[in-house]
Amino acid sequence: MAKQEVRLTKGDRFRMFIRSNLHQGSWNYERMQALGYCFMMVPIIKRLYQGDDKVQALKRHLEFFNTQPFVTAPILGITAAMEEERANGAAIDDTAINGIKVGLMGPLAGVGDPIFWGTLRPLLAALGASVALTGSIAGPLIFFVLFNIVRLAVRWYGIEYGYVKGVNIVKDIAGNKLQKLTEGASILGLFVMGALVCKWTNVNIPVVLSSITMADGKVVVTTVQDIVNQLMPGLVPLILTFGCMNLLKKKVSAIWLIFGLFAIGIVGFAFGLLK
Amino acid sequence: MEISGLQIVLVFIVSCIAGMGSVLDEFQTHRPLVACTLVGLILGDPTTGIIIGGTLEMIALGWMNIGAAQSPDSALASVVSTILVIAGHQSIGAGIAVAMPLAVAGQMLTVFARTITVFFQHKADQYALQGNMTGIDVCHIVSLFIQALRVSIPAVLVAIFIGTSVVQNLLSAIPPVITGGLQVAGGFIVVVGYAMVINMMQAKYLMPFFFLGFVLAAFTGFNLIAFGIIGVVLAIVYIQLNPKYNSGQVVAGGNASVPADNNLDDDLDA
Helix, strand or coil: CCCCCCCCCHHHHHHHHHHHHHCCCCCECCCECHHHHHHHHHHHHHHHCCHHHHHHHHHHCCCCECCCHHHHHHHHHHHHHHHHHHHCCCCCCHHHHHHHHHHHHHHHHHHHHHHHHHHHHHHHHHHHHHHHCCCCCHHHHHHHHHHHHHHHHHHHHHHHHHHHHHHHHHHHHHCCHHHHHHHHHHHHHHHHHHHHHHHCCCCCCCCEEEEEECCCCCEEEEEHHHHHHHHCCCHHHHHHHHHHHHHHHCCCCHHHHHHHHHHHHHHHHHCCCCC | CCCCHHHHHHHHHHHHHHHHHHHHCCCCCCCHHHHHHHHHHHCCCHHHHHHHHHHHHHHCCCCCCECCECCCCHHHHHHHHHHHHHHCCCCHHHHHHHHHHHHHHHHHHHHHHHHHHHHHHHHHHHHHHHCCHHHHHHHHHHHHHHHHHHHHHHHHHHHHHCCCHHHHHHHHCCCHHHHHHHHHHHCCCCHHHHHHHHHHHCCHHHHHHHHHHHHHHHHCCCCHHHHHHHHHHHHHHHHHHCHHHHHHHHHHHHHCCCHHHHHHHHHHHC
8 A cells, every 4th residue: 555654743642641641531340441542542543544444443442451540651652653553554453452552551550550559659648648747738739749740751751662662662561670660669668668657657555554653752654555665666556557458358348447447446545545 | 617609619620620530540639638638728728628638648548449449539538528627617537537438438439430431431432433533532521520520519519518507516416435536546547558558569578678667667766758768778779689680681681582572573663
């Protein structure tokens, strides 16, 4: 086919980037992010195809898709590059394009979930929340601004990276660069979680163990909490954390655990065991 | 406190933004830190809004949508509990307690919205056959707006009825032992979120770093930024010294010459 060459412009990719901020808008239980993916591909398809080719391209990108939203960016870049080649006559069939999408969404979710949901967001949220508890507007701002800077950078440079590298990206994902990043993020995340469990929790067991009147008339009261603090501050939240981890692994829902802890708080407070 | 007509309109807009944020998970407008702050601003008490946001954010730290699983919904919980605390004159502890059942209700509503969106998915299939891209865009945006309404409708209803004496009497009927207990529980309820984040990593062999963080926090006065920097340093050193990665570079280089990869390259270059 002697067709005129069509090329994607940076503007097309930019429009895809803008649309990618609404990626999950039509998330549904049948095909999850499928419609969202097609929605993001619209500027690309608009540039490359007419008539029946356009219909085929739209159908192609309405297939099942689901991954961590931000890591979709490089997949978008690759599929844009593949569609461009195809529109210019390269022998890339539907299976190749869908194969790339389906083949990448699993491994990339495996990287995106621990990095963004497991580390970046909890860390920035905890930082923001610790400032917010003083009533300062800086808390929400730190969280909102920093998270979105990282997110938008990942989205834009991810698309460009996928577009430039094309199918070569598969090698990068199979290589150990991303594995390093995931493992490093997990270390950072777990380390800070350890600190949070100890410091950003509050348990006080005011049960009096001994009350000694000293020679000078001062009364020294020792409570259970004093003993715990001498041994290991944060011990009670640590035990509670491990209890919750176990119950969560046994598929107890988080909200039941929260209600359970509320009940413990109310009962403990009523009997003077907690303050 | 009566909420004015203008405030109700603003609550509607902000809860729409929060609802859209919850399904998009992009701008994080559904997170308590953002949503509670905005509602606080509307109701004329940003400081209280920010504090509720910070408190709820710590509880919701581990609430995340992984794969097809829906977490408790922070959007509805944040918006409505902030209205209850500021306009309903409740303690922050009571607001947090009310937020939890709201998070469950919000979760059910989003599951419902995500189910009816299947209809628009099919509608989009029809538009695709006609080559109608505007139709596809409309399907996507309408779905997004359903998620906005599933938060904003309940929020506006609460905002309208919060000023009535029935609601006020109901709220003030909560006995002090409950509010006190909830306040106490607020100190350690956050561990559920921490546990969710730790489980999410699924890296038992990295747990020594968790304990190191715990002990350092117990016996030092470092703040979170210091912990973040130490954590990054530990991660870099671990990866630099890990024999797995040092021998891995050779393997990765070897993979580059696998014929299958070259075929794919040729396809693209053709």
